[in-house]
Amino acid sequence: MPTLDVELNGETVHDIDAPDSFVTDGPFPVVLENSGRSTHVHLHFDDDLDRVTAVDEVNHYVADEATRHVHVSTADVDEPVRGKLKIVTGYGSNTTYVDVRVDPSPETPDRSVAVDEELSAPPERTPEPPARQRAVNALDRLVQRGGVAGAVFGLVAVGVAVGVAMAVDSAVVWLAVGIALMVAFGAALLSVT
Numbered sequence: 001m002p003t004l005d006v007e008l009n010g011e012t013v014h015d016i017d018a019p020d021s022f023v024t025d026g027p028f029p030v031v032l033e034n035s036g037r038s039t040h041v042h043l044h045f046d047d048d049l050d051r052v053t054a055v056d057e058v059n060h061y062v063a064d065e066a067t068r069h070v071h072v073s074t075a076d077v078d079e080p081v082r083g084k085l086k087i088v089t090g091y092g093s094n095t096t097y098v099d100v101r102v103d104p105s106p107e108t109p110d111r112s113v114a115v116d117e118e119l120s121a122p123p124e125r126t127p128e129p130p131a132r133q134r135a136v137n138a139l140d141r142l143v144q145r146g147g148v149a150g151a152v153f154g155l156v157a158v159g160v161a162v163g164v165a166m167a168v169d170s171a172v173v174w175l176a177v178g179i180a181l182m183v184a185f186g187a188a189l190l191s192v193t
Helices: 131-144 148-168 171-192
Strands: 004-008 021-024 028-034 039-045 053-055 059-062 067-074 081-089 094-102
Touching: 004 039, 004 081, 028 039, 028 059, 039 053, 059 067, 148 171
Parallel strands: 004 028, 021 094
Antiparallel strands: 028 067, 039 059, 039 081, 053 067, 081 094
16 A cells, blocks of 8 residues: 655755655555654645545644554546645645645456346247236235135125115215225225235
């Protein structure tokens, strides 16, 4: 894993000594090595690099004569991405730029997908059973689910509802019977499938 080494406060206060360029093909640390008094360092990737790199924090405190490692994660790229890393110390009093290039990783898995030739052929269709066999199958599923009692109860309820509607002879009652019939029919269809 390549390391981007940056020396701070080497020659003078807030001095930044960094390489002119840096190349990586994956995540990397920026090692901030402070040779003097404590300092704050701001790291900023320009727009092109910002799309493929990530840093948890951009502002870093480095104590007197201490070293701080800043992890930079990178996204997988298909082609090299170039940009600049801006390094700022002393609250903007000194700035240095490093040309950074993120190359495709040689370990990036092949993104092509192998397709089995069987998948390219249309699926074989099973023939539909005849209507009589479908009705027998539906009735068989209804009986297996214990739906005979429910079916008998539904028929009796529909019969009573029709009888009440005929006796009362009201449009509202006929509407209610129609809705009840549709619900019963829908429930019967759902229980069979």
